[in-house]
Every structure is written in C-alpha cells, then in structure tokens.
Amino acid sequence: MKPQKSQSSENLGYFHRIFQSIFPDPIIPKSEQERKRYLLKNLILHFRPATIPEKTLKFSLTWGLGGMAVILVLLQFGTGLLLKFVYEPTPVGAYTSILMLQNEVVFGQLIRNMHHWSANLLVLIVFMHMLRVFFTNAFHPPRQFNWIVGLGLFSLVLIANFTGYLLPYDQLAYWAVTVSTGMLEYIPGLGVHLQEMVRGGSDIGPATLSIFFAIHTALVPFGLIILMAFHFWRTRKAGGLVIPRRPQEDIEEKPIRVPTVPNLLVREVVTALVLLAFILVFAMVFNAPLESKANPGLSPNPTKAPWYFTGIQEMLMHFHPSFSLFIIPILMMIALLGLPYIDYESKPSGVWFGSYKGRKMAVVAAITATIATPAGILTDEYLVDLAAWMQGVPAFISNGLIPFVVVLAGSIGFYILIKRKYSATNNEAIQALFVLFLASFIILTATGIWLRGMGMKLMLPF
Ligand code: HEM
Known part of the structure; x- marks a missing residue:
C-alpha cells in the first residue's frame, strides 16, 4: 500500500509540508524504499522508533515522569538563558540585578518564578521517575547501565538546584549554602580541602558565587545534555520501555506494536501542555522567595539547608557527622549503584511492585518506617543521651557507631523477618527494605x- 503522504505531498502548502515533516502521518509504509524515505523526511522519527509496543503506552506504567523531566530541563534552559541577560554574578550586583529583574524587566518576575518553581519540581519529578523505574523493576538487565546513567542525571539535577540556590545572594541563599557547605567539613581527611574548593576560600564570598555560577550555567547544562542523550540512546538500545509482564509469564516473543505517531506523540504533547500550563499558572500566583540582601554577620535562626538536603541535616541531629554526612550517604549511594547487579531470584518486569506479595510487603515496610522513625527521633531527642551516659567515650562511638549499629541491626532484622514471614524472594525482600529506607x-x-x-528544636508546625 502506498503511503497517503507521498500521494498528496505535491499539493501541500509550504507550512503544511513543514508541519507534516515534524508530525508525520501515522502510516507505516510497507516497502523498504518507502520506509527509508518516510523516516528520512520526518524529524520526530529521527529521535523515535517508528513503532512501539502497545503495552508500553499505558499511562500508569510511567506516569509520563521521564517525559516531564525532559520538558522541565528544557524549560530550565529556556528561562535560565533569559535570566542570564540581566543577572550579575557578583556579591554586590547579584541581589540588585534580581531586584531589577523583578521590578523593571517586562515579565522578569514571571520568568524568575517559572525558573524557580520548575527547578524544584524537577527534583521531585526526577525522584519520582527513579521510584517508578525501581518499582516497575525497569532497572534489571538490559537496563542496568541506564539506571547508573539516571543516578548521574539525578546528581546533576541536585547540583543544578544547589548551585542555583546561592545566586540571588539573599539571606536565605547565603545561609543555606553556608550550612550545606559547612557539612562537608566532616568528611574525614578530604573534608576541609573539599569545602575550600567548593567555596573558593574559607568563607562564602565572590569566589563562591563565580564558582557556583560557572557550575550552574555551563558545567551542569553541558553534563545534562550529554547524559540525557546517552540516557535516551540506552532506552532505545534496550528495545524501548520495559514491557509489563508477570513473573510467571513467558517473555512475549513479538509484542503487538503500534505507530509512534500519533499514539505516543499525542500523549506526550498533552502531558507537556498540561505540565507547562500548571507551571505557568503556579508561577503567576506564587512568587519565588527573595529575602533581604545577604548579611554575613547575621545568621537567621533556624538556618536550614535547602529542602532536598534537610533529610541529611535531620540525620545530623541524631548521628555523629562522620556517619550522617559521610558513611550513611556513601553506603546508600553504593547500594543504589549496586541494585541492578544483585543476583535476583526472579526478575519481574513492568509490573508495579512485581507481585501482589511485593505490594503487601512494601505496605508493611512503609508502616514500620512510619512508626519506627518518629519513635527514634523522639527517643533521641527527649529520652536517651548516649554522649552524657558514656562520658569519656569518643563521640564517634557514643553518638555514631552505637546508634548506627542499632539502626543497621534493626534493618537486617527487618529484612530477615519479612523474608521469612512472607516466604518472599530476595527481590521482594530487597524492595521492602528499600521502602523502609x-x-x-x-x-x-x-x-x-x-x-x-x-x-x-522540635516544634509543632502551627
Ligand atoms: C534529568 C533526569 C532524567 C530524565 C530527563 C530522564 C528521562 C527519561 C525518559 C524520557 C525515559 C523514557 C520514558 C519514561 O520512562 O518515562 C526514561 C527512562 C528510564 N530512566 Fe530516566 N530520566 C532521568 C533520570 C533518571 C533517574 C534518576 C533514573 C534512575 C536512577 C533513571 C532511570 C531510567 C531507566 C532505567 C529508564 C528505562 C525505563 C524503562 O525501560 O521502562 N532516569 N528516562
């Protein structure tokens, strides 16, 4: 069958022809020669396969999270580029240029708001995308290396947010970055040097601002472009998204495939438009925060790290810094990197939580954490003072090693108990442990x- 497009394209208007080259007709030509011409002429099909497995179209498989992350990164590039026309990366000029942007530049406040809110949303969306990849078991071979690339992307998104945090150079920025970079000091051996390198000196100042600005506007965008291209290539190399399949089902020999255009394209365009509309409205209603100009002599009380690091800051309240800022995060990172390389008894794919049992165990783990974590926080805050009880014992042991061993023993105990109680596979038990953490x-x-x-100090939020 001849494709409709080639029959009618002679008569199309100029703009219509451009439109068609971007959004091609959903017709897959049969002959090899026609197919080559069809792919060559269409922009989208340079990036996408012409057909995709029908089962991967189900919205609840991905929730469109990877696609949303792409849109948000592009939005960051666009709005960031505009901000660069006005922003001045010096302690004297930074705050004033932000004020000028907000008060004197047409749509300046709106652009800043969009950049600010979509950056924060990006952290959330990428985190949720990571969770969906984990819980749909899409990190097993052949996607194991894409999981590692994804972790690199997540780190870049966090670095982008953190370096951007300092740029307005207001009180919030100055002190949040002081606290966060102050944490580096506790990394054994390297800490002080690393802190000096990041700050460009012993304190936050002009050198810090130019280092953060360079990382934020050059290094991170460059890294994101390279890693994102690699990420999409790996996704295609793996044959597209993970195809939903129960563990007991055989691997489908030949999944039913449907044309990418319009099936996937329409879904992606709708998701992108809804997301953009949401950000636009949100940015019109809520302004990005801006406090008074940075004052190195006056620290606010409390001084908190940016929200995505407050979990680590909270750990610091309960464990010796060597554990909360170094040993525990490093162990977590190693565990995340190693996840796809563990020898699993079963490898379910594309099914949320793998099995009914997996889901049930995940709920039990979530409930256990919801009881144990606040209990641990309150006990440490009001009941137990290990450092006072063990005077003369180094804080590394009384406040670090001992609570760490208690938490570790509790986690191992939980793993063994839940695996036995549910006669679970190691896949299901590891998933439950992941949910617990x-x-x-x-x-x-x-x-x-x-x-x-x-x-x-602990307080009620109202
Ligand atoms: C800037 C950050 C990221 C962007 C823009 C991004 C984008 C995408 C997109 C568009 C897809 C295909 C569609 C979808 O799954 O929704 C995808 C798939 C995938 N992503 Fe990401 N991603 C990012 C971060 C991550 C992270 C943090 C991880 C995990 C640590 C990850 C692991 C994966 C894997 C394993 C796949 C293949 C999933 C499958 O085959 O079902 N990605 N990513």
Whole structure:
C-alpha cells in the first residue's frame, strides 16, 4: 500500500509540508524504499522508533515522569538563558540585578518564578521517575547501565538546584549554602580541602558565587545534555520501555506494536501542555522567595539547608557527622549503584511492585518506617543521651557507631523477618527494605522542613 503522504505531498502548502515533516502521518509504509524515505523526511522519527509496543503506552506504567523531566530541563534552559541577560554574578550586583529583574524587566518576575518553581519540581519529578523505574523493576538487565546513567542525571539535577540556590545572594541563599557547605567539613581527611574548593576560600564570598555560577550555567547544562542523550540512546538500545509482564509469564516473543505517531506523540504533547500550563499558572500566583540582601554577620535562626538536603541535616541531629554526612550517604549511594547487579531470584518486569506479595510487603515496610522513625527521633531527642551516659567515650562511638549499629541491626532484622514471614524472594525482600529506607528518609526530610524551629528544636508546625 502506498503511503497517503507521498500521494498528496505535491499539493501541500509550504507550512503544511513543514508541519507534516515534524508530525508525520501515522502510516507505516510497507516497502523498504518507502520506509527509508518516510523516516528520512520526518524529524520526530529521527529521535523515535517508528513503532512501539502497545503495552508500553499505558499511562500508569510511567506516569509520563521521564517525559516531564525532559520538558522541565528544557524549560530550565529556556528561562535560565533569559535570566542570564540581566543577572550579575557578583556579591554586590547579584541581589540588585534580581531586584531589577523583578521590578523593571517586562515579565522578569514571571520568568524568575517559572525558573524557580520548575527547578524544584524537577527534583521531585526526577525522584519520582527513579521510584517508578525501581518499582516497575525497569532497572534489571538490559537496563542496568541506564539506571547508573539516571543516578548521574539525578546528581546533576541536585547540583543544578544547589548551585542555583546561592545566586540571588539573599539571606536565605547565603545561609543555606553556608550550612550545606559547612557539612562537608566532616568528611574525614578530604573534608576541609573539599569545602575550600567548593567555596573558593574559607568563607562564602565572590569566589563562591563565580564558582557556583560557572557550575550552574555551563558545567551542569553541558553534563545534562550529554547524559540525557546517552540516557535516551540506552532506552532505545534496550528495545524501548520495559514491557509489563508477570513473573510467571513467558517473555512475549513479538509484542503487538503500534505507530509512534500519533499514539505516543499525542500523549506526550498533552502531558507537556498540561505540565507547562500548571507551571505557568503556579508561577503567576506564587512568587519565588527573595529575602533581604545577604548579611554575613547575621545568621537567621533556624538556618536550614535547602529542602532536598534537610533529610541529611535531620540525620545530623541524631548521628555523629562522620556517619550522617559521610558513611550513611556513601553506603546508600553504593547500594543504589549496586541494585541492578544483585543476583535476583526472579526478575519481574513492568509490573508495579512485581507481585501482589511485593505490594503487601512494601505496605508493611512503609508502616514500620512510619512508626519506627518518629519513635527514634523522639527517643533521641527527649529520652536517651548516649554522649552524657558514656562520658569519656569518643563521640564517634557514643553518638555514631552505637546508634548506627542499632539502626543497621534493626534493618537486617527487618529484612530477615519479612523474608521469612512472607516466604518472599530476595527481590521482594530487597524492595521492602528499600521502602523502609525511603519512607524513613521522607519522614526525616519532612521533620527537618516542618518540625524544626528556633535553635533547630522540635516544634509543632502551627
Ligand atoms: C534529568 C533526569 C532524567 C530524565 C530527563 C530522564 C528521562 C527519561 C525518559 C524520557 C525515559 C523514557 C520514558 C519514561 O520512562 O518515562 C526514561 C527512562 C528510564 N530512566 Fe530516566 N530520566 C532521568 C533520570 C533518571 C533517574 C534518576 C533514573 C534512575 C536512577 C533513571 C532511570 C531510567 C531507566 C532505567 C529508564 C528505562 C525505563 C524503562 O525501560 O521502562 N532516569 N528516562
């Protein structure tokens, strides 16, 4: 069958022809020669396969999160480029240029708001995308390396947010970055040097601002472009998205495939438009925060890290810094990197939580964390003072090693118990352990954001 497009394209208007080259007709030509011509002429099909497995179209498989992350990154590039026309990366000029942008530049405030809110949303969306990849078991071979690339992307998104945080150079920025970079000091051996390197000196100042500006506007965007291209290539190399399949089902020999255009394209365009509309409205209603100009002599009380680091800051309240800022984060990172390389008894794919049992165990883990984490925080805050009880013992042991061993033993105990109770596979038990840590980290983050007041004391949020 001849494709309709080639029959009618002679008669199309100029703009119509351009439109068609971007959004091609959803007709897959049969002969090899026609197929080559068809792919060559269409922009989208240079980036996308012409057909995709029908089962991967289901919105609840991905929730469109990867696509949303792409849109948000592009929006960051666009709005960031506009901000660069006005912003001045010096301690004297930074704050004033932001004020000028907001008060004198047409749509300046709106552009800043969009840049600010979509940056924060990006952290959330990328985090949720990571969780969906984990819970749909899309990190197993052949996608294991794409999981590692994804972790690199997540780190870049966090670095982008953190370096951007300092740029307005107001009180919030100055002190949040002082606290966060101050944490580096506790990394054994390297800490002080690393801190000096990041700050460009011993304190936050002009050198810090230019380092953060260079990382934020050159290094991170460059890294994002390279890693994102690699990420999409790896997704295609793996044969597209993970195809939903129960563990007991055989691998489908030949999944039913449907044309990418319009099936996937329409879904992506709608998701992108809804997301953009949401950000636009949100940015019109809520202004990005801007406090008074940075004052190195006056620290606000409490001084908190940016919200995505408050979980770590909260850990610092309960563990010796060597553990909360170094040993625990490094162990978590190693665990995340190693996840796809563990030898699993079963490898479910594309099914949320793998199985009914997996889902049930995840709920039990979430409930356990919801009880144990606040209990641990309150016990440490009001009941137990290990450092006072063990006078003469180094704080590294009384406040670090001992609570760490208690938490580690509790986690191992939980793993063994839940695996035995449900006669679960190691896949299901590891997933439950992941949920236990995830829920604990979310509770620690929420505590840091809403329940810490003056002097970082626990308080009610109202
Ligand atoms: C800037 C950050 C990121 C962007 C723009 C991005 C984008 C995407 C897109 C568009 C897809 C295909 C559609 C979808 O799954 O929704 C995808 C798939 C994937 N992503 Fe990401 N991603 C990012 C971060 C991450 C992170 C943090 C991880 C995990 C650590 C990750 C792991 C994966 C994997 C394994 C796939 C293949 C999933 C499958 O085959 O079902 N990505 N990503």
